[in-house]
Amino acid sequence: MSCHESSKLVPDYFDEALSLQQRKAMEAHLQDCADCQEALAEAKSINGQLRQWRDEPVPQWQRVPKQLQGSGGSARPRFSFWGQWAPLAGAFVMAVAVLFNVQIQVQDNGFSIAFGGAAGIDAGVIAAQLEEFENEQRAAQQQTLQVLSAQLEERQAGNNARLLETVIEQFGDSTTRSLEQVMAYFESQRQQDLQLLQTSYQRLADSDVQTIRSMQQLANYVQYQGN
Amino acid sequence: MSFTDQDEALISAALDGSARAWERLVKRYETRVYNFSLRLTGNQTDALDLMQEVFLGVYRNLHRFRGDAQFSTWLFRIAHNKAVDMSRRKYMVTSLSSVAGQEQSDDDVLDHIANDNGAHDPQRVLSTTQSNAEIIGCLDILNWEQRLVVELKVFQSHTFDEIAEMQDISANTAKTRFYTALKLLKAHMEQSHELS
Ligand SMILES: [Zn+2]
Numbered sequence: 211m212s213c214h215e216s217s218k219l220v221p222d223y224f225d226e227a228l229s230l231q232q233r234k235a236m237e238a239h240l241q242d243c244a245d246c247q248e249a250l251a252e253a254k255s256i257n258g259q260l261r262q263w264r265d266e267p268v269p270q271w272q273r274v275p276k277q278l279q280g281s282g283g284s285a286r287p288r289f290s291f292w293g294q295w296a297p298l299a300g301a302f303v304m305a306v307a308v309l310f311n312v313q314i315q316v317q318d319n320g321f322s323i324a325f326g327g328a329a330g331i332d333a334g335v336i337a338a339q340l341e342e343f344e345n346e347q348r349a350a351q352q353q354t355l356q357v358l359s360a361q362l363e364e365r366q367a368g369n370n371a372r373l374l375e376t377v378i379e380q381f382g383d384s385t386t387r388s389l390e391q392v393m394a395y396f397e398s399q400r401q402q403d404l405q406l407l408q409t410s411y412q413r414l415a416d417s418d419v420q421t422i423r424s425m426q427q428l429a430n431y432v433q434y435q436g437n
Numbered sequence: 438m439s440f441t442d443q444d445e446a447l448i449s450a451a452l453d454g455s456a457r458a459w460e461r462l463v464k465r466y467e468t469r470v471y472n473f474s475l476r477l478t479g480n481q482t483d484a485l486d487l488m489q490e491v492f493l494g495v496y497r498n499l500h501r502f503r504g505d506a507q508f509s510t511w512l513f514r515i516a517h518n519k520a521v522d523m524s525r526r527k528y529m530v531t532s533l534s535s536v537a538g539q540e541q542s543d544d545d546v547l548d549h550i551a552n553d554n555g556a557h558d559p560q561r562v563l564s565t566t567q568s569n570a571e572i573i574g575c576l577d578i579l580n581w582e583q584r585l586v587v588e589l590k591v592f593q594s595h596t597f598d599e600i601a602e603m604q605d606i607s608a609n610t611a612k613t614r615f616y617t618a619l620k621l622l623k624a625h626m627e628q629s630h631e632l633s
Pocket of ligand 1: 213214215216239243244245246247
């Protein structure tokens, strides 16, 4: 291997940017030069051996950088709690809604509650009563309802956040923990919510003795669910 | 949706704060980045460190990605820079065996091989496939710059012009390094065969 062209010819061979003209010149030299032929054959062989590399699997590692998780808000500029967990949150809240068959809709002009499938309760009757109540009271209670709606909304948001924090604690790093623990937490939250609903309704009822009867029925229902 | 479009959708979701999108984006490239890191550092611990730094760098600069280049190209620019940073920090200090920053003459090559050590440290040898361990063993005899050129040329398929630009050297220097590296590898492989 003594041809001084080899040191240029070999890397040129691996250079895709080589012009057609240069490549022709290279091939012409190779035809006549045994040294360069040998040098090139060796280089190709080494290149081939290196390319025997088979990708190693990636070991377990923390894909979302440490400083982007954890509890400190300031240390994670982009990946907020909600950004990270919103999809899971959505799925979980949906599952809970299905499980408990309870829907609370906050609307511009008040709120409506739909109960479905609860044992011993005629959901249709309750819904009808609520609708009747709303129709009767809409004008008179507009203001009170708006305040109550806002309170409920706020309360719900706070609860969802806390619920999710628990979900994250349970499922964040391990899948071995039981769903039951999360459900137990949710159940305690639900009890609190029902209590709040109960007192809210009570307050609303107290403010208007004329509807005390229908309100009492709603409160009873809430009580029943809370037991 | 093309692979590139998917990248861009994931990037934009990640920028909007979706950690899941970020994770999916990482998963698309981590094998390439990890194996790149493994070949350059020669051991799993450093490879993981390097990979983590690469993705952290990608994350921090994600808002600067403009989409005029392929995301993979952009990502591997960062990977290259992080690898260089890492080599400056530790690789060359503890280094393998050769003198960094110098092209070697044929005499140096022989000395170098005679003094070959470190390549057979059990910590450095990988478990999964014999051929990968052998390849790491070979690459270990190269100095950092030669190793990087081999990585960029053989495994990342860059042109010498691209390598030159990334390394801030001339294309001819890149070619010389590549040629020297191949000669070193050939001598090492021959020696290994004689020994075995
Ligand atoms: Zn020749």
